[in-house]
Amino acid sequence: MTEQHSDLLVVGAGILGLAHAWAGIKRGLSVCVFERSHTPLGASVRNFGQALVTGQAPGPMLELARQARGLWAELGQAAGLSLRQQGSLLFARSEAEEHVLEAFQRGRARELGYRTELLRGAALAELYGGRFGHHRAALHGLDDQQLYSREALPQIVEYLRGLGVQFHFSTLVRDVEPGRALTTAGRFRAGQIVVCSGHDYQTLLAEQMAALKPQVTRLQMLRVRLEQPLALQHAVLTGLSCVHYGAFSDLPEADAVRAEIRRDCPALETHGIHLLASPTPNGELIIGDSHDYGSDAAPFNDEGVDRLMLELAEHTFAGRVRVLERWQGVYGARGPGPFSVLPVAEGVTAVLMHTGLGMSVGLALGERTVAGF
Numbered sequence: 001m002t003e004q005h006s007d008l009l010v011v012g013a014g015i016l017g018l019a020h021a022w023a024g025i026k027r028g029l030s031v032c033v034f035e036r037s038h039t040p041l042g043a044s045v046r047n048f049g050q051a052l053v054t055g056q057a058p059g060p061m062l063e064l065a066r067q068a069r070g071l072w073a074e075l076g077q078a079a080g081l082s083l084r085q086q087g088s089l090l091f092a093r094s095e096a097e098e099h100v101l102e103a104f105q106r107g108r109a110r111e112l113g114y115r116t117e118l119l120r121g122a123a124l125a126e127l128y129g130g131r132f133g134h135h136r137a138a139l140h141g142l143d144d145q146q147l148y149s150r151e152a153l154p155q156i157v158e159y160l161r162g163l164g165v166q167f168h169f170s171t172l173v174r175d176v177e178p179g180r181a182l183t184t185a186g187r188f189r190a191g192q193i194v195v196c197s198g199h200d201y202q203t204l205l206a207e208q209m210a211a212l213k214p215q216v217t218r219l220q221m222l223r224v225r226l227e228q229p230l231a232l233q234h235a236v237l238t239g240l241s242c243v244h245y246g247a248f249s250d251l252p253e254a255d256a257v258r259a260e261i262r263r264d265c266p267a268l269e270t271h272g273i274h275l276l277a278s279p280t281p282n283g284e285l286i287i288g289d290s291h292d293y294g295s296d297a298a299p300f301n302d303e304g305v306d307r308l309m310l311e312l313a314e315h316t317f318a319g320r321v322r323v324l325e326r327w328q329g330v331y332g333a334r335g336p337g338p339f340s341v342l343p344v345a346e347g348v349t350a351v352l353m354h355t356g357l358g359m360s361v362g363l364a365l366g367e368r369t370v371a372g373f
């Protein structure tokens with residue numbers, strides 16, 4: 001039997017795999033994508049869908065996120081995604097958090113061109129009819145975007161299929177070697193193979209991946225409804241993100257936020273909690289962002305973690321919430337840098353995220369890898 005040939009063979013239909021497939025088909029390559037599940041079910045559909053520029057550390061992540069911003073706008077329009085482009089709001093709840101935002105706004109934001117504005121006083125009081133008036137300040141990140149990933153990923157698949165990308169779902173790739181992939185649907189040949197297998201470090205290229213000493217982190221996630229409705233249009237973060245995201249975490253003012261967390265609620269640090277919230281198209285919120293690091297993801301959810309995040313959400317949105325759904329998300333974490341692009345062998349490249357920002361930078365990583373072929 002003749003083996004089917006394509007110019008580009010991609011393993012994984014998460015955002016990284018789809019980014020590479022899109023970059024390839026745009027350049028006129030023949031592209032096929034292999035995904036072991038029947039539809040994308042990994043980190044890329046379990047997340048907040050926040051494509052953030054504002055939180056990115058200066059350097060490669062900021063550059064990638066800026067490039068990805070334009071790509072999301074292009075893909076959003078082409079694939080008919082409901083992409084929110086009103087930006088993000090990061091609420092400072094304490095003086096220490098407010099000081100970080102002030103320092104960021106007058107220093108780093110100006111120097112490096114982050115497009116942000118600090119809302120206080122009347123500007124904050126007017127936001128959403130005064131719903132957030134109990135906060136001290138809000139950093140409005142103008143470049144941030146957000147989508148509902150569980151709907152967006154299948155929509156991107158359909159869009160790419162329409163462009164001619166061949167998808168092989170429910171098909172595991174067992175092995176890759178230069179020019180060839182062995183799958184549960186047989187052997188396939190390809191000029192270039194890109195492995196975007198997310199946090200699966202064992203099925204493919206296990207030795208090369210082990211050398212990166214990657215870990216995973218497990219996040220508890222909730223979909224909730226506010227009892228007092230709010231037509232939220234922004235991605236929401238809180239001052240706790242100031243110690244989590246690289247745009248803020250190395251500012252000297254962030255130390256006071258760390259000290260405040262340790263003094264007032266050390267469990268937030270223990271569980272790596274910083275509240276994020278994203279609106280769904282149905283008027284609900286996705287909330288979460290706890291972090292449990294390790295070599296494997298434990299299956300057990302800690303109710304105390306959910307309770308802490310629900311309390312934070314109720315304070316942030318000044319209203320009670322009702323839980324509709326809970327799930328776990330897992331992503332690749334703590335490798336040698338925020339991501340790896342590994343030339344494994346002639347025509348075989350592995351592209352992996354080691355931090356929870358693949359929705360923000362993934363489209364740009366795909367462009368860059370494929371442009372380098």
Ligand SMILES: Cc1cc2nc3c(=O)[nH]c(=O)nc-3n(C[C@H](O)[C@H](O)[C@H](O)COP(=O)(O)OP(=O)(O)OC[C@H]3O[C@@H](n4cnc5c(N)ncnc54)[C@H](O)[C@@H]3O)c2cc1C
Pocket residue numbers: 011012013014015016017034035036037040041042043044045046047048049050051052171172173174196197198199200203204219221328329330331352353355356357358359360361362
């Ligand atoms: C709860 C949560 C919230 C997050 N929130 C955000 C956010 O708001 N903004 C942001 O920028 N980032 C966020 N992230 C991070 C982001 O989702 C990830 O960085 C990104 O989705 C990683 O994409 P990926 O394609 O590498 O992995 P995945 O989406 O996990 O995709 C990998 C795919 O490869 C498939 N696969 C693996 N091995 C094989 C094989 N051998 N054969 C066939 N198929 C295979 C898997 O089945 C899977 O579908 C979040 C992550 C989580 C878990």
